[in-house]
Amino acid sequence: MAPVARTGANAPALLPSAQRADRIVIDKSERRMELLREGRVIGRYRIDLGDAPQGHKRRRGDERTPEGEYRISDRNPNSAFHLSLRVSYPNERDRRWAREHGVDPGGDIMIHGGSARWWREDWTDGCAAVSDGEIEEIWRRVPTGTPIRIQP
Template sequence: MKALGILLLCAAALCAPAAARTPPAMAPEPQRADSIVVDKSERRMRLLRDGKLIRTYSILLGDAPIGHKRQQGDERTPEGAYRISGRNQNSRFHLSLRVSYPNQADRKHASARGVDPGGDIMIHGGTPPGYRRDWTDGCIALTDAQIEEVWSLVPTGTPIRIDP
């Protein structure tokens, strides 16, 4: 009977809602990035402060990595100048930073073609360590450990340039 009680307590604990995720604290201001540069062809993301490199990360991209994102569902990672416009600590990909795609030019080009430009472009975790294949729907993917570090170093509003 005692074993049954312990089993029921364990089952109840497994079914209980998970505690809210607590993201890492922001690094001290002098350590934070003031710009991000992504090189899609190199699969590299660089964090800079005052023009000096502070971190480099290997990244993975959308399933169709060549070319600028043109519309919803094309699985391309956008190219151009954007900003980090938000943060999601409850992302299904561990943590995520929102990229301000689509910008005004992206919306104009999509409208001229009669298509939806898409959105929800993020820098996020979820990549298993050592994984080497592009897999997102157009986002910039890191490992969970990497996105935790980036989260703490990149404030909302940081400019990001995504190069081909």
């Protein structure tokens, strides 16, 4: 089944501030993403990662999911994967490492929909994928600027 793009007019609205996440934590080894508000878990999701999930993303095309501190930098209601939230990879540390090693760090790391139980695990190019229903819930709870910690 191919991903379905949505029009921005059909994207779910953000929930009131008191119901929004103020932090996201992704645990790659557990394939888990948690939305937190004031230190309390308000959402927990199983995620699929990149084809090479172990280790920190270093360069374009390595299919790894980055590790470190980032922010949600943009929201795409017209994503090929239902809806997507852009992760601010590469950060300054990632860009510095890439410059020192003469590589392109890549980009376009997202939290997006498109996962289905019948898909194989870890199919993305470095993104964190959830089901379409879950990304709608996450979309409503996560505003642009939300900090995200991605840990090994």
